[in-house]
Amino acid sequence: METLDLRSTGISKLPSSLTFLVNLRTLYLDRCVFDPSTDISLVGCLKKLVILSLQGCNLKRLPTEIGELTGLKSLNLSGNWSLQVPPNVISRLSQLEKLYMMRSFTGWEIQGWKSETKACLEELTSLLTKVETLHIEQGDDLKSVAQMVPPHVGFKNMKSLGIEECNGMEFLMRAEEAVAASNAFSAMEDLVISSMGNLEQLFDGPVPIGSGNVSTFLKLRNIHLEALPCLEIICKG
Template sequence: MPKLKVLNLFRIQLSLLPSSLGHLINLQTLCLDYSKIEDFAIIGKLKRLKVLSLQHSDIKELTTEISQLTQLRLLDLSNCGRLEVIAPNVISKLSQLEDLYVQLCPIQWNVEVLEELKGLSKLTRLELDIKDSKMLPQGFFSKELRRYNISIGDWPARINGDESLRTLQFKVNSTISLEEFQGIKNVEFLLFANVENGLDELQSNITPLFNEKV
């Protein structure tokens, strides 16, 4: 089926995708939600792919092959409970990306990979969890997004706002500078918690923030 454009392999139980998938050169949407697949290297051959959904899959690492999907508009990695690594120079190559969902994954983020997000000029929607606030690159919140749901810090649970909201869930501590707060734009639902030095510290941090356009 060389003209196939949409393929949904929901709950596929194979650990390896068949090599024949690489022949679907016209494929634009591929859904592998809840799949047991661990090796996604063959997907790199699908050069025209625009939508890739891997929700609840067993993927462990977003490898360099994914960087070949230069036409990708949407990448959904939500709830991938084994995903710990996103290889360097993968996200930065997805220059057409508009929607990125990377929430509820145990990813070991580093500053360099998060820095790549700032270079995605067409990104308009982002859902992201970052456990270690020390990994935030400078000016991370300078990018204006139409919609986002971002959680910073080690939270026991994630707060999900309405789809129309721009939601930021933030654990405040001494590693977050006031300058980072002032870079936050257009927040509609804002949650602060876990202040190391009590309410006085919280007030001193956020009072200048609310004097700015947020």
């Protein structure tokens, strides 16, 4: 068996027999109502997993064993409101291409390795050169997407970015940050920004889009801007 779909089945605990599915590549546990004490660490035994979806399953803590799934390319943690992500778990998923964290972003450390119990956005830095899809929702502590990655890294392979309800952001990225990261969003095809109460502009100054050594939004095909009451202009210049 390579695919197991348990979405909306109502199971509250995972059977120990799951560990026998050593060839499993895709596992969907969306909307399984786990008890607060439910231990899903046995998922870490499924070394061949490529896709793991834990959307809306009342998960309280991501087990450290998930970090052993080094072949994982897609991870969905959306809809787990009280989720705690321990440090050094996400950063170990070296092949990750898609990471979904809608409504599961609260509690992350924004800068520095300050906590022994919370993941830090700096953990994503090494992954963002490979990640193609990223959707963040309700990350009010996030002031700029540049906080997630240093300028020399950029989001050079990211094709789709969605940001919703991150009300601490006035700009998607500062102009000097975009220029410093000359390949920022160079592969971006789809950009969705919605329900951002304080967003004023995408950039706070002129950005030479698609000219010279700066390839910002050069491949952008679709842009969706919705419910942005403070938006004045997309970018200057």
